Amino acid sequence: MFKSAEVGHRISKSAYREAVPGLRAALLEAQVDLHEGKRIPVVLLISGQDGAGKGETINVLYEWMDPRFLSTLAFSQPTDEERERPPMWRYWRSLPPKGRIGILAGSWYSDPIRERIEGLISLNQLDARAEQINRFEAMLVNEGAVVLKFWFHLTKEGQAQRLKELESDPKTAWRVTQWNWDRLKTYDKLQEVAGHFLRLTNTAWAPWIVVEGTDDRYRSLTVGQIVLAALKKKIAQTSPVATPVAPIVRVDTDGRNVLSELNLHHALADKPYKTELAQWQGRLAELVRDPRFQGRSLVCAFEGADAAGKGGAIRRIVAALDARQYQVIPVAAPTEEERAQPHLWRFWRHLPRKGRVAIFDRTWYGRVLVERVEGFCSENDWLRAYTEINDFEHEMLAAGVIVVKFWLQISQEEQLKRFKEREQIAFKRFKITEEDWRNRDKWDAYQQAICDMVQRTSTGNAPWTLVEANDKNYARVKILQTLCERMEAALAAAPGAAKKSGTQKPEKNKKNKR
């Protein structure tokens, strides 16, 4: 794919001078439309051979466009905060918000290419990274972003030539270091690995744009015009374009499903409850202090009908933890900064460091539950969310995060009883809202959404645990026990051993067998 960038493209000074003012005005206009109008985020990757003009192009973009809506994001060595999270975390945290252009000097392509050149990963592993990147970029595009990936190419001779030119001019000599000369030696290897990797990631939704880097004016003008055309096209789009999704949902032909099969009569008397609670809390306290946990982290996801007892269960868990070790993240309406990002961004930002615990009171499943049922997002949005959620959890698992997901199920009668009780007791009144009563009307739609969710996202290392929660004692002990057992199993296994596997049955039967 580099051949088209070895043509010897050149633009004359006069042609350049003639073209720039109009291009510049149009780019500024497009930026205003991006920012004030449709609030489109733009992810602009600048990559390629050294000396092919990456830095110069960024400077030209800053010169032509309004820097108020531009950010340059540089990724060198990951910080320890970044190393303690899944590798993609550092890119998620840096994504440009809607209306802004993020210029990425270095990106999710840098590490796989470097690791392959250094022989740290196999070709198969490289291909797996390509697949992961393709899905990530598809998510960005589905979320409304424009993803522009530039690769600046130079022939080997061209690269040597350019370094010499820079070095011979005292005004630019400082830009050439031994590092640049060393990179010239790895030219062939980089061409080979990058060629392969670019091919695999050259998708319809985020294709590579290879630009010949030799001539400054040609390169600048080409980048400027491609950026402008892409922005104008996107701004002109009247309907959102997203990856097609199969509108396949589960059907209960015989009226039975994972929820209807739960035995909500399970109960635990107060006395054994107290003993078991203390026992499992003690065990949990040991597990989070286990030296092996210091290289891992724990993410607990709590979902359940209103009044199902999520808060009470969470309090029983944190009672066994050191306050310095955990965060409870109550998921409410997204903030302005969160709304300006892909919908999983607000969960990525709360991923815990190693040795830490994050407990989500409601989760990233909101999109396939409340948002689906209440129509807060389009069908396309929630249908593609299953895949995005599985990718999200896969990235956590692959990085050694222990992911434990609970659905707390109560009967309609039990929920009504708890609602009425809450209204009686002054200090619980604030937990009941209009919305709670309204949600009850959609009970069946919610059951359907839950069953679909369990089927589509109960995966190998991140299964759903369905909790029979009519009896709070029983539910709390089952949750603590499950948590301990999942942690024990995870700590016994090697970190990062998570395999991308198919969906499996939720762990609903474990406690029942007691």
Place this chain on the structure above:
Amino acid sequence: MFKSAEVGHRISKSAYREAVPGLRAALLEAQVDLHEGKRIPVVLLISGQDGAGKGETINVLYEWMDPRFLSTLAFSQPTDEERERPPMWRYWRSLPPKGRIGILAGSWYSDPIRERIEGLISLNQLDARAEQINRFEAMLVNEGAVVLKFWFHLTKEGQAQRLKELESDPKTAWRVTQWNWDRLKTYDKLQEVAGHFLRLTNTAWAPWIVVEGTDDRYRSLTVGQIVLAALKKKIAQTSPVATPVAPIVRVDTDGRNVLSELNLHHALADKPYKTELAQWQGRLAELVRDPRFQGRSLVCAFEGADAAGKGGAIRRIVAALDARQYQVIPVAAPTEEERAQPHLWRFWRHLPRKGRVAIFDRTWYGRVLVERVEGFCSENDWLRAYTEINDFEHEMLAAGVIVVKFWLQISQEEQLKRFKEREQIAFKRFKITEEDWRNRDKWDAYQQAICDMVQRTSTGNAPWTLVEANDKNYARVKILQTLCERMEAALAAAPGAAKKSGTQKPEKNKKNKR
């Protein structure tokens, strides 16, 4: 101050049971008022002797209150991202937004106390830290926060007793480790250092509340009631209460000031401009690559009238930098998350890591310039801002950050000329807004604000450089030269050698002597 917490306070089970439901309901109600009504941020410090019930109290607060509006913030070893910024950065980034209660397990008190106990800092240094903390907390209170600082106290015997009790119960034995027993040995030293430090930081706006930690029920109820009373009081406040500020502004008795004395006729012809520009850009490129800079960072602050040439000057600076090394931060209207924080928060969040450069296009001086002149904040707000800004810059300087501040001054005639030019040239049109024209009407008020700003904030290591900017060539070279000279001087000095010194004359004469 610990005597009142050695009384042997106890609350009976029945009294406790009677008091809790009402307290809980009132706390929930206050939380709703905090969040929905006045949007008050609450900073709640939990500190004190080990075993005095810090973790238990946090759990009780979680049990009584709505966890959706609570966050626990734990501070253990700083991460490398935190170590590469001023020490207070980690606390700034964790401050609870308006409407939320942030419970701090560990705080800005932990390090000074620990460092003093370990003999790492002198008593004088400890006292300086107290002063710094007092000013920081005053800022929080002035910004509308409630700051509640709890210190849980136990006698030495009480502490030993409590550890034994916890250890003897299998349900709680896991909570006692050798670490806890070791801490008992340093009891006396901690009492001595904490006693001194608490006294110095026991301010009217953020007093310490020492609570006896022996009896769980007494401790919980006391904390709950004090929190409730403070929140209710704050919610009932009808007018903002802030530290008194002296409404002293500068007067030009003879009509002369630092701005009127500038020689705006300074100019530089194109030819020497090109040579000098390249020379200083080359020098700057060397300086940011200097090994000594890897342990420092650079913050450039640009202020100036509209059309004074800030953007053009910034582009000449970044042309000498590696795109991976710098961020240009265009300061626009604050986002929702930023509006929910003290006003300096949105600048703290952008402080660069070591070896990096942050260039602010408009700055934290907005409060004493546009916000003052346009009446976007109260007089009290902008008057106290001078002190807060000096503290902010002092914390940067003390951490080795090189702070360089430029004011670009143009004449009214030159500004008008540039406005008209901009309207002519299509690609510059977007830079002119209604607001720009309006601001011109307040020219004199702005000149007054600028002179006050220079007088109050041109401090020892962070002086203002006033730039005669009618001629762009001259201005750009002066800026680059100043930047290089300031960096050279800073790199030659030891990092952190910044002294808190009085205001000094701005460096307006340097370039004039050329």
